[in-house]
Amino acid sequence: MTETKKFDFKAWVKAHAMDLAAYGGLVVCIIIFTIFPPFFGENLWSAAKLSTLMSSVIVTALLSVGAVFIYSMGCMDISVGGQVGLYATIIVVMGNKTGSLIPGILLSLVIALVIGVVNGATGQLLHIYPIISSVVFMMILNGLRSIIYNGLGTRSVTLSGAEYRMFRSPVLMLVVLVVEFLIVSFLFNYTKLGKNAKAIGANPTAAEQSGIHPILYRVLPYLVFACCVVAASVFQMGYTGSASDSTGTGFEMNVMVALILGGMPLSGGMRSKVSKAVVGAFTFSLLEVGLPLIGVPSNMTFFVKAVIFIIVVLITCRKQSGTLPR
């Protein structure tokens, strides 16, 4: 190939349409929520609002970053919400009993890893869609939660036995998020773990014929995700120091929406990137925090989000066609 390559702007835009839309969406959100709130006497960049934003971002971002591993294989985990709810409850209850958060966190981690192994392995062993086992877990976890709260005779539990206020610090949130992002990015981009997950998402048959263990490398990503879910649960619990029978509800959808807003392909494969989870989580939370600031009534935010979601999906998820000469 001797022909000189000229920088083709159009081709570049076409090739990066998904990234452009995702980053563009975030930038547009930031601009809009910087310019307009002052007209309503609000300011996104005030310490109070930034703290709200961070607490809104943190749980979705921690979950989404881990979920990249699952989504890159073309899988989904619907049990996320149920898991967060259960772990938050366990951490609070055991914190009150033992006076420390550690036992609760460890127990949660063990449960999360077990769920991860089952979610990762059953698809391949029983020849079902991996999402099915996560649906089963969603139902089991919801059942478990209602048994626990029935047994406690209350609808929410508050942590009083252990110190948790550090988890409300935006600085700690940011640090943990950065650390998780770096670890997951490393695993995803520079180890077999991530490369194999992407290959499985892009073409499971070819992946297996290239020597990727079909069960092991489907399970390991779920274990990475399990750790991220527990981290997210700690912050979910820590923000209010409590857990209730509705904690975590709908989180699995938040994760999915965040990833889609970030430009993550739902079919997985080589276009998967960890950064997309962060971009998506910030866009998602900016909308959550920002829309009320520009006078959108809180009961209207869902409709606005729906419109934005549709626009992003139309730009990012449409099939890119075009065949080269044969």
Next chain:
Amino acid sequence: MSGETIIEIRHMHKAFGPTIALKDVDFTLHRGEIRGLIGENGSGKSTIMSIASGMQKATSGEMTYLGRPWHPNTMVEAQDAGISMILQEANTIPGVTVAENIFAGHETEFSKLGIISMGKMYKAADQVLDKFGIGHIKARDSIDHYTFEDRKLIEIARCVTDDTQILVVDETTTALSLEGREILYKLVHKLADEGKGVVFISHDMDEILEQCTDLTVLRDGDIVGTLTREEMDAPDAVQRIRYLMVGREIGEKYYREDYDPSCQDEVALEYDHVTFGGIKDFSLKLHKGEIVGLGGLSGCGMHEIGRAAYGLEKLESGRVLRGGKPVTGPLNAIQSGIGYISKNRDTEALILEAAIQENIVLPSLTALSRHGYISPRDEKKMADKEIDSFRIKCNNGGQWVNTLSGGNKQKVSFGKWTAKGSEVIIMDCPTRGVDIGVKQAMYALIEQMKKDGKAILMVSEELAELIGMVDRLIIMKDFEVTKEFTRSPDLKQTDIIEYMI
């Protein structure tokens, strides 16, 4: 009416971004012609007819069909107007009956008040199947019961109607066995005799020389030559066509030139009384530095034998041994130095939606990782080495495999295993859909592998390449070995065919 123009294409130009597929091409097809189109991968031979049959649009240029300007928007529109194209890939609808496939889009012909009479449709479909000489296929059966080859024949039955004026056959014969090919050839000649036009796109030079009345050669989006039947019969025709296609003298050397079937004594791979599926008690010893060929018709069980060596088949009894240890699955096979190139290049051998580099390094990730860390620089080095040594036509290793032509894709799947340094390579139809220039390079590569002491099991439907390349040739029929030949200059295709059918 023979000789009258059916379609005329003038100044056709087609670009895919910066890649130019066709440059100012003029092409005319007359009644009664069987026009061969030949050229290397990416020369634009499929592109011309895919534009005429509505699959894609030209960047510029004019087409005149039956005397009128022609601008098809879809393949259905083109087919209704009489231009049918049979594609390389499978194009049937899974999960429904054969009849529903044949009459897809034409169900209303059998409906009354919105209710389709399936009885009528089955009857009509059976008639169509009989007409094409493929009566062994039954209209009522689900299409999933049929093999890839039968589905291809069903596709042909669907494409060709009484109104068909132009039939385009795009690399279809690579999917067909001898019988299937005969059916197709008969149909092509019948259409030509009826004064229709046929465009025959193929890589197989023998087939083109036997079947076509005229031949157009393309190179890099340009028509570089047109041969009449007389010119095709000239003794130096093959050399001349090859020269036109490649644009340089590729020399006489094509297959192996030595006839020395010797190899090392060490056994590299052994089938020890293997039984599974239709295969009963198959044994074979493959030695280092040996090329063993497996030939036969497509459904004879040879592909399954190849898969078994890679642990992809569940054995009922017996073992496949590598270095004394049984092969249990792909992972274990790769670790013991076996590489496998599937005949289903796009669905099994490669990840199309991934970069060339990602494909090449995939089996070698374990070797590349140091304490778990895989350096992008090492990955690039490994991939670039293969890209260079195979001369894979691409901008860089980051280019996606689905943008490559068939031959270049195949080079990538070879590159995976040379990068891994596999000692035993099982290649299933290694040159399927690959053009001469690349074929020649691959044969040279396979010969080099033999010299390097690698053991090669070559499963192929092309007798010519088996005769040309292998030390030992095993012929199979109905899951049984019928004959074994040793490399010899006297070995002829005709001697072999009787053991295949």
